Amino acid sequence: MNLTLKIWRQKDPRDKGQLVEYKISDVSPHMSFLEMLDVLNEQLMKKGEEVIEFDSDCREGICGTCGLVINGIPHGGRHRTATCQLHMRHFEEGETITVEPFRAKAFPVIKDLVVDRSAFDRILTAGGYISVRTGSAPEANLIPVSKEVADQAMDSAECIGCGACVAACPNASASLFVGAKISHLSLLPQGLPERKRRAIGMIAKMDKEGFGNCTNHAECEVVCPKGISISNIARMRREYFRTLFNSTE
Numbered sequence: 001m002n003l004t005l006k007i008w009r010q011k012d013p014r015d016k017g018q019l020v021e022y023k024i025s026d027v028s029p030h031m032s033f034l035e036m037l038d039v040l041n042e043q044l045m046k047k048g049e050e051v052i053e054f055d056s057d058c059r060e061g062i063c064g065t066c067g068l069v070i071n072g073i074p075h076g077g078r079h080r081t082a083t084c085q086l087h088m089r090h091f092e093e094g095e096t097i098t099v100e101p102f103r104a105k106a107f108p109v110i111k112d113l114v115v116d117r118s119a120f121d122r123i124l125t126a127g128g129y130i131s132v133r134t135g136s137a138p139e140a141n142l143i144p145v146s147k148e149v150a151d152q153a154m155d156s157a158e159c160i161g162c163g164a165c166v167a168a169c170p171n172a173s174a175s176l177f178v179g180a181k182i183s184h185l186s187l188l189p190q191g192l193p194e195r196k197r198r199a200i201g202m203i204a205k206m207d208k209e210g211f212g213n214c215t216n217h218a219e220c221e222v223v224c225p226k227g228i229s230i231s232n233i234a235r236m237r238r239e240y241f242r243t244l245f246n247s248t249e
C-alpha cells in the first residue's frame with residue numbers, strides 16, 4: 001500500500017506543533033498501525049531525521065499505553081480496537097491518514113504523539129484501590145459474590161486506562177474511566193469498607209486535574225476499546241450521591 005501520512009510533530013510541551021506530511025510505500029496490509037509507524041521511523045533514522053515519538057507497550061490491547069487520534073477518532077474508530085490492534089488492511093490504497101495525539105487540557109503533549117496521562121494515576125491514588133486486607137486467594141474465594149455482580153465488576157475492570165474516552169469527549173471528561181474504576185471496586189465486597197471516600201475522593205480529584213463534566217454525549221462509550229458502558233457513569237453518580245446523602249441503599 002502507498003499512503004500519505006499527516007503526523008503531528010511537536011518538539012516539546014511549549015512548542016506550537018504542526019502536522020507534517022510523509023509518504024510511505026510498500027506498506028503490508030497485514031502490518032499493525034504501529035508497525036507501519038515503526039517502518040516510517042526506520043526510514044527517518046536512515047535519513048538522519050528525528051523519529052516520531054509515540055507510546056506503546058504490550059501491542060495486544062491490554063496495557064492501555066498506546067493511543068493515537070487517527071483520522072479524527074481516538075484509536076481509529078474500529079469497534080473495540082486499541083491503536084495497537086488496528087491493522088493497515090482497514091485503510092484504502094492511496095489514502096491520506098491524519099495522526100494526532102489525544103487532545104485534552106489534562107493530557108498535555110510531551111512530544112509528538114506522546115501525552116502525559118499521569119492525571120489518571122493521581123485520580124487512582126485518590127481512592128481507586130482497596131487497602132483492607134483480603135487474605136490469601138483461597139480466603140478471598142470464600143466470600144460469596146453472585147455471578148451477576150462478579151460479571152458486572154469484571155466488565156468494569158476491563159478498563160485499561162488508555163484515555164480515549166477523554167479524547168473523544170467534547171468536554172474532555174474522564175467520567176467513563178472514573179466510573180469504571182469506582183464500579184469495579186464498589187461492586188465487590190472487598191471494596192465496600194472504602195466505598196464512601198472513594199467516590200468523593202476520585203471525583204474531586206478528576207475535577208481538580210482539569211477534566212470536564214459529563215453531559216451524556218456518549219462518545220466515550222463508542223471509542224472505548226474495551227466496551228466500557230456509560231452505565232458505569234450512572235453508577236458513579238449514584239455512588240457519589242449516596243455518599244453525600246449518607247444513604248444505605
Ligand code: SF4
Pocket residue numbers: 158159160161162163164165166176177180220223224225226227228
Ligand atoms: S473507559 Fe475505555 S476508553 Fe476510557 S480509559 Fe478505560 S478503556 Fe480507555
Ligand code: FES
Pocket residue numbers: 055056057058059060061062063064065066082083084085160
Ligand atoms: S500497546 Fe498496550 S494496549 Fe496498545
